[in-house]
Amino acid sequence: MIDVGNINQAGSDNKNRPSLVGLKKGNQKPVSWEKVFGFLLISPLLLILILTIGFPVISAVFSGFQDQRIIGSPSAFVGFDTYLKVIEDSSFWDALGRSGLWVAVNLVVQTVLAFSVAFSLQQNGRWSKSARTWVVLPWVIPTVAVAIIWQWLLNSNYGVLHYLFGEIGVDLGSPFGDPATALFSVIIVNSWHWFPLGAVVIYGALSTVPTEVIEAAKVDGATPGRIFWSITFPILQPVLFALGLVGSLWSFNVLDSIYLITEGGPLEASTTAPVYVYDLAFSEFRSSQAAAASVLTVLVLSVAALLFVRFGRPKEDA
């Protein structure tokens, strides 16, 4: 009875700050049933995250202080030796650098693709209406299938793209087999797989831009470029920020496309950080070293993410 009375008052008397009133009254009864219920609702997610992320992260940090080879084999404590081994391995830093390149080029290619597609989705007409749904198809196709599709299209013996480019006098060679082009070719494939998600989100954000404002700017004689940078872009900024952060993390994390197409080769030309870690653990069977490399990578990644948040976050008052 008392409980209901509290909520009652919170709801009706003080519309501006209902939670504050609720808390004050709550002092008589330290924890309200509602809050307990809230914690109960959150706890399954927290439990799963502790089990599948928290616990493994801690175990990776410890494993890095050991010298385990095959997972599960006996190991000894070796201090910082394993971490040092990773730090002194130039392939580790090369892989991180390649990851940086991978994330940056993916971000650029996908942003350009997503923006241009988003603009055409915004048009009126039957095409745009239907495209808003089917444009997501490449994302729905499993990565394995995407990898095979592009290997088939670009196959240097029977690939149709190879053939078509040959007809206009361009020899594509074998884009995944040449160290100079392998990483970039996989980036194209990965971008094809992922750009739809960005396109749809940007399209959604574009439709929140008030058309009256744009019309007014047009009347005042603003150029399309000016309109984009002064009106559209500031409105899109929060969405682009979130998309850029989440998208970069997702693309950093990509292992399957790369591994399925090039296995990190040729000559490590497409060995990004996740591929490097994966190879250490499952081809070279140095699981402690792989764990140490993971920990170091997460540290580097956190610094990068912090910098991104620090400098990329849209100003609150804008």
Added chain:
Amino acid sequence: MTTFSTKRTSHIGNLIVWTKKLPNFVSQLVVTIVVFAPIYWIVMSSFKGPEEIIRSEPTFWPETWTFGNFERLFTSTKYLVFLGNSLFLSISTAVVTVLISLGAAYGLYRIRVPGSGRIAGVILLAYMIPGTLLIVPLHQTLSGLGLIDSLTALLLLNVAFTAPFSTWLLRGFILSIPSDLDDAAAIDGAGPVRTMFEIVLPLLRPGMATVAVYSFVFSWTEFVFASQFVSRQELQTLPIGLSAIIGQYNVDWGLVLAGVVFTMLPAVFVFLLVGRFFIGGLIAGATK
């Protein structure tokens, strides 16, 4: 004379209309080709016979249609077993993710438990740690739990990697439901549980559908965990089965492409059914 000139102006008029429409038309054509051409090509190729499929001058329409590739897919591989596993895993991932992220989002953004801002931060932080970097320690954790070589392990991992993003997506939906509704329910004497189930949840249906599709697709395409933590063939999912076909000595492209078509189909089918809601939901959730 006069007829001639009117004809000319109308030509010029047409030309102006055309040049205005042209960039639009070209970009629509390009997007259509970028999305559909690869899919078209795979589907066409999968109906070609063993000789036609590897011809150096490819045919854009099969000369002779054959179902041989699909026959081999169903007889020489365990496609149906893989399909069953994938369906089971993806559907259960979708259900569990919806339940868990709904609870979390409701607790964090509706009830606003004390410290909810910090908890949301921790969840996002956990989400930022790349899953592929955790394979080694995950292996130890899962074998400690006795879950290696089980679909339960994959379910657990898929949920762990879809629920944080889903919670964030649902945030947008929850914030768009006016809190006056809760207050009104409270006045009517509804407790927090009843308010959640009878007032708010029905309004969250579009959000739940979005999360369900997202986690279904994630699980349908997931490769790394499925390849590492399950080794028994009768438990493998479609992506693993498909990569095993291509891994065999001489690539049988016909068989591989038939496999690709039948790996895409179920996901495409699901998407055609509910895709519209998903797109709407993604937009609503992400732009709030």
